[in-house]
Amino acid sequence: MSEMMTTGQNVVARCRLLSAGVYSETQDGLFRPWLSDSFFQAQAILSEWMIQAGMQVRYDAAGNLIGRYEACIPGQAAILFGSHIDTVANGGCFDGLLGVILAISVVEQLSQAQKRYPFAIEIIAFGDEEGSAFPVSMMTSRAVSGEVNPEDWALIGPSGTVAEVMRARGLSCSDLSKAGRNAEDIIAFVEAHIEQGPVLEAQEFSLAAVRSIAAQRRGTVTIIGHAGHAGTLPMVMRRDALAAAAEAVLSVERVAVEFPYGAEGGLVATVGRLEVFPGGSNVVADRVEFSLDVRAGARSLRDAAVQQIENAFRDLAQRRGVTLSCAWQQDLEGAECDPTLVRMMQKAAESEGGSDVALVSGAGHDTMVMARRWPSVMLFIRSPGGISHHPDETVLEDDVDAAHRTLLGFLERLNLNQKN
Numbered sequence: 001m002s003e004m005m006t007t008g009q010n011v012v013a014r015c016r017l018l019s020a021g022v023y024s025e026t027q028d029g030l031f032r033p034w035l036s037d038s039f040f041q042a043q044a045i046l047s048e049w050m051i052q053a054g055m056q057v058r059y060d061a062a063g064n065l066i067g068r069y070e071a072c073i074p075g076q077a078a079i080l081f082g083s084h085i086d087t088v089a090n091g092g093c094f095d096g097l098l099g100v101i102l103a104i105s106v107v108e109q110l111s112q113a114q115k116r117y118p119f120a121i122e123i124i125a126f127g128d129e130e131g132s133a134f135p136v137s138m139m140t141s142r143a144v145s146g147e148v149n150p151e152d153w154a155l156i157g158p159s160g161t162v163a164e165v166m167r168a169r170g171l172s173c174s175d176l177s178k179a180g181r182n183a184e185d186i187i188a189f190v191e192a193h194i195e196q197g198p199v200l201e202a203q204e205f206s207l208a209a210v211r212s213i214a215a216q217r218r219g220t221v222t223i224i225g226h227a228g229h230a231g232t233l234p235m236v237m238r239r240d241a242l243a244a245a246a247e248a249v250l251s252v253e254r255v256a257v258e259f260p261y262g263a264e265g266g267l268v269a270t271v272g273r274l275e276v277f278p279g280g281s282n283v284v285a286d287r288v289e290f291s292l293d294v295r296a297g298a299r300s301l302r303d304a305a306v307q308q309i310e311n312a313f314r315d316l317a318q319r320r321g322v323t324l325s326c327a328w329q330q331d332l333e334g335a336e337c338d339p340t341l342v343r344m345m346q347k348a349a350e351s352e353g354g355s356d357v358a359l360v361s362g363a364g365h366d367t368m369v370m371a372r373r374w375p376s377v378m379l380f381i382r383s384p385g386g387i388s389h390h391p392d393e394t395v396l397e398d399d400v401d402a403a404h405r406t407l408l409g410f411l412e413r414l415n416l417n418q419k420n
């Protein structure tokens with residue numbers, strides 16, 4: 001790296017370099033799906049940077065790029081840093097990539113100081129977190145953690161099935177499980193990532209440790225009432241599906257706002273889509289469908305909130321004489337980070353001006369997968385404006401500097417902890 005620039009400036013410049021040209025499929029906005037040409041271009045330059053930072057580089061059977069910086073005694077178990085290098089369409093250049101490039105800057109610093117730990121340090125650049133190449137996500141981290149699902153291989157993207165596109169790139173689905181790592185080879189997984197939300201900015205903190213990743217529940221609610229003429233059907237005789245839906249939406253909001261410990265537990269509930277049938281301005285609606293998304297840092301909290309929402313629904317349906325049914329389509333488990341690692345990351349972040357409170361991540365990350373197998377922790381970096389999955393996504397160079405020092409401090413704490 002140039003002597004004239006701070007680490008933060010260098011890391012940000014590297015992320016920005018990978019936002020266009022050969023590193024993007026589209027030139028009017030960044031798009032780098034898994035297994036695209038731009039994806040392999042990004043891997044190639046990241047691999048060069050890893051080598052420059054003193055790492056040995058290899059690719060696993062899932063096509064993940066992995067760099068390794070040896071321990072004092074070669075062959076020891078590793079602290080694995082990682083995040084994803086794929087993007088959504090018209091995405092930002094820091095989502096995922098920042099965590100990989102920050103980790104390279106950490107190893108670069110160690111190798112310049114000729115410092116090695118009793119553990120190795122590895123960096124993995126995951127390929128498929130966003131699910132923008134196929135209608136499935138986190139296949140590459142699942143391969144590493146040993147959660148290969150052969151049903152994924154037939155899923156179809158714009159250039160063919162997973163199996164076909166992998167074969168065209170010299171990879172094989174049936175080899176995916178070879179990317180699986182032995183539990184004892186990895187001491188911990190660490191993912192630095194932009195927050196993708198407005199909390200750190202509102203609290204005026206640059207950084208925070210993450211203690212869990214939200215468990216998500218998604219479903220569709222259908223309310224059936226009775227259609228009628230807007231002019232002739234008296235109010236007392238109505239079973240208005242839309243008025244019932246309005247009350248249902250407000251009850252979702254009320255439960256989430258008023259739930260005990262909901263705010264601290266990262267509880268959020270959202271109705272983001274609503275459709276009214278028949279949808280005429282002079283017709284009382286007889287059917288309304290809306291989406292429901294409920295998330296919380298712990299599955300138990302999420303399910304307790306879901307229970308209360310369903311109770312509120314039952315009550316209003318009865319009172320209004322409509323039928324209401326709730327079909328749940330998705331139940332994502334979420335993940336707890338390792339409490340000891342969270343405390344270490346929190347202390348390391350705090351001494352660099354970060355928050356003393358660990359956050360819940362409302363968005364999904366590769367850590368969700370890795371935490372099921374290995375003690376894991378995340379570090380969030382403030383997102384100015386809370387903007388993400390958008391070209392305006394950005395970070396502050398000073399925050400990136402603080403994150404770099406925090407990760408170094410975390411390694412120091414981890415090393416002391418390992419000795420004790």
Ligand SMILES: [Zn+2]
Pocket residue numbers: 084095096129193
């Ligand atoms: Zn991400």
